[in-house]
Amino acid sequence: QQQVKQSPQSLIVQKGGIPIINCAYENTAFDYFPWYQQFPGKGPALLIAIRPDVSEKKEGRFTISFNKSAKQFSLHIMDSQPGDSATYFCAASKGVRDDKIIFGKGTRLHILP
Amino acid sequence: DTGVSQNPRHKITKRGQNVTFRCDPISEHNRLYWYRQTLGQGPEFLTYFQNEAQLEKSRLLSDRFSAERPKGSFSTLEIQRTEQGDSAMYLCASRPPRGLLGYGYTFGSGTRLTVV
Numbered sequence: 001q002q003q004v005k006q007s008p009q010s011l012i013v014q015k016g017g018i019p020i021i022n023c024a025y026e027n028t029a030f031d032y033f034p035w036y037q038q039f040p041g042k043g044p045a046l047l048i049a050i051r052p053d054v055s056e057k058k059e060g061r062f063t064i065s066f067n068k069s070a071k072q073f074s075l076h077i078m079d080s081q082p083g084d085s086a087t088y089f090c091a092a093s094k095g096v097r098d099d100k101i102i103f104g105k106g107t108r109l110h111i112l113p
Numbered sequence: 114d115t116g117v118s119q120n121p122r123h124k125i126t127k128r129g130q131n132v133t134f135r136c137d138p139i140s141e142h143n144r145l146y147w148y149r150q151t152l153g154q155g156p157e158f159l160t161y162f163q164n165e166a167q168l169e170k171s172r173l174l175s176d177r178f179s180a181e182r183p184k185g186s187f188s189t190l191e192i193q194r195t196e197q198g199d200s201a202m203y204l205c206a207s208r209p210p211r212g213l214l215g216y217g218y219t220f221g222s223g224t225r226l227t228v229v
Contacts, residue, residue, distance in 0.1 A: 006155075034217060043117070043204050043220030044156065089155050099208075100146075100169065101218060103155030 003027055004092050006104030013080055014112050021075045021107045023090035028071070030092040034101065035064065035075050038087045044103075047088070048075075051095075080111045115139060117221035119205050125227045126195055133191045134224045138207030145188050146218060147180055148204040149173065156204055162188060195228045202226075 005024045013019040023033075031052055036044035050057045050064045050073065057064045061078040077084055090104045118137040126132050138145045143164050148156035159178070160170045164185035174180075177195075182188040192199055202225050206218035 036220075041222065043206070043222050045220065046217040049217060091155075099144075100158050100161065102158070105155050106153070 002105075003102045004090060004104040006090050006107060008107060009105070010108040010110075012110045012112065015080060015082060017080055017111075019077050019080055019084075019109055019111075021088055021090065021109070022072065023074065023104055024070075024072045025092050026071065027092070027094075029094045030102075032093045032095040032099075033064070033066065033073050034091050034093075035062075036089045036091060036103070038089065038106075044089060077109075082111045082113045085109060085111050117205055117207055117219050119203075119221035119224050121224055122222065123225045123227075125229060128197060128228055129194055131191065131193045132195055132226060133189050134203055134205075134226075136188045136190070136205030136207075136221060138187070138205070139209075139219060140186075142207035142209050142219070143185070144208050144210075145182060146206040146208075147188070147190050148206065148220075150202040150204055150223070151200075159190075192226075195226075197228045200226055200228045 034049035035047045037047045038044040048059045048062045050066050052068045063076040066073045087106045087108050089106045091101045093099050093101045120135045146161040147159040150156045158171050159174050160180050162182040165182050177193045180190045202223040204223045206220040208218050
C-alpha cells in the first residue's frame with residue numbers, strides 16, 4: 001500500500017522551463033509534507049516543506065502548491081537550470097504524533113541545457 | 114564537517130556474511146533514523162531512536178537486522194546472514210528535538226551494500 005503516490009516517474013524539461021511534480025496522499029493524519037532532492041551518490045536533502053494550513057509556499061525558485069480537499073500537492077521549479085537535474089521525492093509525516101517520514105517513489109528530473 | 118556521517122560508504126559482501134554499518138548523527142540531534150533505498154525507489158523507513166531508546170521498527174526489519182544506539186550518540190545497523198535482497202543503500206538521518214527546525218531530517222550520504 002503506497003501512502004504517497006508521486007508522478008511522473010521521470011521528466012525532461014528545457015532550461016528555463018517549469019517542471020511540475022505531483023503527489024497525492026490518502027491518510028488525512030499527515031500534517032507535514034516535505035520535498036527532498038537527491039543527487040547520485042548522496043543522501044536526500046530537504047528542499048522545502050509545507051503544512052496543510054497553507055495553500056502555497058515559495059522558497060527561491062521552488063514552490064509547493066497544496067490542495068487539502070483533493071489531498072494533493074505539487075512542486076514547481078521556476079527558471080529551471082541544468083544543476084536542478086536530480087531525483088525529487090515528495091513525502092509526508094504525521095508530525096507531532098509520529099514524525100516518521102513516508103516517501104514517494106521519486107521523479108528523475110533532467111533539465112536540458 | 115557537522116553533517117551526518119556514515120561508514121563505510123560502500124560494502125561488498127558474500128551472501129551469508131554479517132555486515133555492520135555505522136552512523137554518526139549531528140551532535141545535538143536526539144532522534145536518529147535508518148532507512149533503506151533500493152534502485153529507483155524512495156527511501157523506506159526501517160527504525161528510529163530517541164536518544165538510546167529504539168522507539169519503532171518497521172516490518173521490513175527482519176530478525177536478521179538489529180540496530181543499536183548504546184549511548185544515544187552514534188548508531189550501528191547489523192545485518193546477519195546477508196541475502197542478495199539486502200543489496201541497497203542504507204541511509205541514516207537525524208533531527209533535533211521537536212520544536213527546533215521543524216520536522217526535517219538531515220540525511221547522511223548512505224552506505225551502499227552489495228551482496229554477491
